[in-house]
Amino acid sequence: MGEPTNGGRERAFEALRASEELHRATLGNISDAVFLADDDGAFTFVCPNVDVIFGYTPDEVQAMGRIGRLLGEDLFDRGELEARKEIRNVEREVTSKSGVRRTVLIHLKRVAIQEGTVLYTCRDVTELKQAERELVALRVELLHAARLALVGELTASIVHDIKQPLTAIVANAEAGRRLLDNPGTPCGAADLSEIFRDVLDESHVATDIVDRIRGLARKRPIELRPLDLNDVIRSVLLLVAADAARRHVRLQTELAVNLPAIEGDRVSMQQVLLNLLVNAMEAIEHADSRRREIMVRSRRANGAIEVDVADTGPGIASEQLPLLFDPFYTTKHEGIGLGLAISRSILDAHGGRIWAEDLGGEGASFHVEMPVAAAVAKDR
Numbered sequence: 001m002g003e004p005t006n007g008g009r010e011r012a013f014e015a016l017r018a019s020e021e022l023h024r025a026t027l028g029n030i031s032d033a034v035f036l037a038d039d040d041g042a043f044t045f046v047c048p049n050v051d052v053i054f055g056y057t058p059d060e061v062q063a064m065g066r067i068g069r070l071l072g073e074d075l076f077d078r079g080e081l082e083a084r085k086e087i088r089n090v091e092r093e094v095t096s097k098s099g100v101r102r103t104v105l106i107h108l109k110r111v112a113i114q115e116g117t118v119l120y121t122c123r124d125v126t127e128l129k130q131a132e133r134e135l136v137a138l139r140v141e142l143l144h145a146a147r148l149a150l151v152g153e154l155t156a157s158i159v160h161d162i163k164q165p166l167t168a169i170v171a172n173a174e175a176g177r178r179l180l181d182n183p184g185t186p187c188g189a190a191d192l193s194e195i196f197r198d199v200l201d202e203s204h205v206a207t208d209i210v211d212r213i214r215g216l217a218r219k220r221p222i223e224l225r226p227l228d229l230n231d232v233i234r235s236v237l238l239l240v241a242a243d244a245a246r247r248h249v250r251l252q253t254e255l256a257v258n259l260p261a262i263e264g265d266r267v268s269m270q271q272v273l274l275n276l277l278v279n280a281m282e283a284i285e286h287a288d289s290r291r292r293e294i295m296v297r298s299r300r301a302n303g304a305i306e307v308d309v310a311d312t313g314p315g316i317a318s319e320q321l322p323l324l325f326d327p328f329y330t331t332k333h334e335g336i337g338l339g340l341a342i343s344r345s346i347l348d349a350h351g352g353r354i355w356a357e358d359l360g361g362e363g364a365s366f367h368v369e370m371p372v373a374a375a376v377a378k379d380r
């Protein structure tokens with residue numbers, strides 16, 4: 001085959017120039033910033049639109065000499081890049097020329113382009129990170145509002161819970177005062193000691209009630225820690241015990257022993273279980289059944305922990321089952337339909353799930369499944 005003619009060479013050169021112009025135009029108009037550097041981090045190429053993210057001109061970046069001065073040192077492990085050929089989603093906080101802090105997501109790729117050996121593609125995700133922070137803040141607000149609503153539903157029982165120890169404290173204080181005010185009444189140190197002991201015991205009871213409610217009502221970020229789900233269940237049952245008694249509902253448990261820990265936020269898991277128990281009590285309260293019982297079970301199931309809350313209420317109609325966890329769907333006369341939707345959202349964030357089933361005219365059961373904590377699962 002003969003050599004290309006002059007016309008063929010000209011067409012090849014023209015195609016090459018067109019390709020280079022296209023690449024320059026593309027690099028100059030995208031929002032990402034692209035760099036090439038050698039193994040020592042020295043720049044071999046700086047994209048023309050570097051100012052969009054960093055505020056510097058290409059010449060100013062070239063004058064920095066090394067990419068570490070722009071993106072920071074120790075950006076990646078060279079052995080890892082050599083083995084994997086690319087590393088994605090390295091997040092860095094950088095300072096632009098104007099002094100504004102920006103969050104940059106960096107993609108690194110092993111290449112051999114002229115003298116460049118590492119290709120850096122930088123994307124500005126500052127606004128995305130801010131939106132994520134705002135979303136987390138809104139989530140905290142929503143969860144807090146929902147918890148306050150639950151506490152509001154338990155107000156009558158909470159007042160009753162606190163009134164009992166306070167009444168006992170007042171009665172003991174009155175008895176002590178009478179002993180001291182009546183010189184003729186035999187009064188020994190043992191009598192006063194018993195009165196003060198009763199006052200202290202009842203004070204601790206009232207303090208515990210207040211602490212439980214305050215812990216639930218306080219606004220706080222989600223904190224994932226190893227949790228004993230049985231312990232969470234017991235703490236929630238303490239919160240609803242008085243309300244269950246007021247509604248004449250019997251609470252029963254079948255909690256499996258030696259359950260492995262889950263990784264979760266204690267208050268959020270309390271919120272899920274509290275919502276299920278309050279819903280179950282309300283379902284029974286409006287039922288004709290004389291049998292008013294709620295059974296809470298925990299067990300190990302398929303590498304996860306499952307908690308069931310079953311009631312003896314009217315059950316769930318088949319057409320309602322697919323809608324139960326939708327926002328603003330409710331079967332209550334005064335509900336707004338966010339409790340179950342928020343519960344599902346909480347469990348989604350924990351890598352868990354929730355579902356419901358009708359018990360064929362014998363009530364309804366809600367099931368919560370949570371994965372075993374990673375460290376525990378790895379040890380087993």
